[in-house]
Amino acid sequence: MTNDFIGRIRTALEEGGVLKLAKRGFSRVLNLGIRVYNALVVFVTGGKKYSYSSSDSPELLEVKQRSEKRTDISDHLIPLFIESLEVDPDVIVELGVRGGESTFVFERVARLCGSVLISVDVEDCSDVSSYDRWHFVQMDDVEFVKVFDEWCTERQIEPNIDVLFVDTSHLYDHTLQEIRHWFPYLSDGSKAFFHDTNLTNFYLRRDFTIGRGWDNNRGVIRALEDCLDKKFDEKKEFIEFVGGWLIKHDPYCNGFTELVKIRETSKMRRNFSGDN
Template sequence: MKKLLKSLSKPLWAAMHNFYNFPCESPTLWRLQDFFNRWAVRFDPPTFKVAADSKQFQEIMARSTGLTDLSDHLAILFKESLSSKPELIVELGVGQGESLFVFERVAQICQSKIISVDIVDCNSVGSYDNWFFVQDNDTLFARKFDEWCKERSIIPDIDILFVDTSHCYEHTCEEIRLWFPYLSKRAKVFFHDTNLKRLYFRKNYTVGLGWNNNRGVIRALEDYFQTSFNEKKDFITILQGWIITHYSHCNGLTILERMPS
């Protein structure tokens, strides 16, 4: 049944979407998405009952059974962040708190500080004691980051940087220019929505609705590394002192990890 689901899901949705030319905000398309996902989950139900000694990991695996544009990446985000033993985590874009849910649990283990930035008031999203929320445009805040950290006795060396904001090319280029100078020598950077499109698929073949950002995030990374990437396929490469790992599913997640010096 899984093979049948896999073989039918993408062509079925692509044909339907092209034929009817539904805009992604169409109520009809949202209803079709919900109907299809309920059907798909019946044949491939999500599970999180894995053997693990970590309460935080169990919580994240439980959270990952929800169908969101980041749900497939939560365990990866936790593992990759935890292995860095971060002292400072900076999250650009909070939204409904999916990534923050992970970072709070990493911080509980590593005693990290978390700074989250969003243009919308997300003060109620987090609950970790050492979490700071800043309501601002992240590129404007970057220009005063030094001063802001100094006032709070925080060393502005970022070990984990998570970028999930406008997904627009120019904005992402500006984020790279302004935030990368603050990265520590052992930093990891996560870019979400590096394979953003009107329809995206998760590992269990459920579908989600996105939008066409003209490859904004991945194109900004192509400019930075002066190369081209095929964001539709998973890949690992090494460029300019960075190990680059890309996951194509669930809107795409691209991880940059500094090479050991």
């Protein structure tokens, strides 16, 4: 062993870094194990996750290609694209940008529909998109919503959200505030998407590869449960109708939950009230 190596070990011990070193070493071994396992799965299955067709639109083709890169949201990019496109949105609000995976999808939806795309993140993500109707706001989204009306008025944007995407702190209290403050801006027939509704230390993708997450004590799904007064089993796929919302949940890839705001009609009111 070199003197330099011995010196680094001594410094780590002196700074009480023994536990840190052990955790770091365990984490590296764990990550290596995951990479080896995933490589074996890809080798056995052939690796390709999606089929491609000559009839695919350029935008769908791009989203499919983006989805081939395995991330903690890759399983959900195509459903996010298709479900958002069905709304034909005027305004899309994305809460949480990070590496721009969801922004990539929403940019293509926005180009096809001529939508305004508003992305919010506490970090500087201003270089993620070049779409000419994209607005990036570096701010906590719960603080931003307090000035959302004024912000929209200054830019001549109607503060009616057709597609809302939530992928921020994943913490219960913060998610609860997001739902309570942002949902009043949802238009009739809108859709709200929540990522990380099945967040645990490890997650499984549909192609059987795995990744590392963290335990948020069911923060996101628990906030939805409390707001909807309904318990969910986020480990399983489900579709339910709760309080004017059609709810669809995919447990894979950290969980992805879609809420569709149903346009209530007089016939629906009669059916759900039990009146004939």
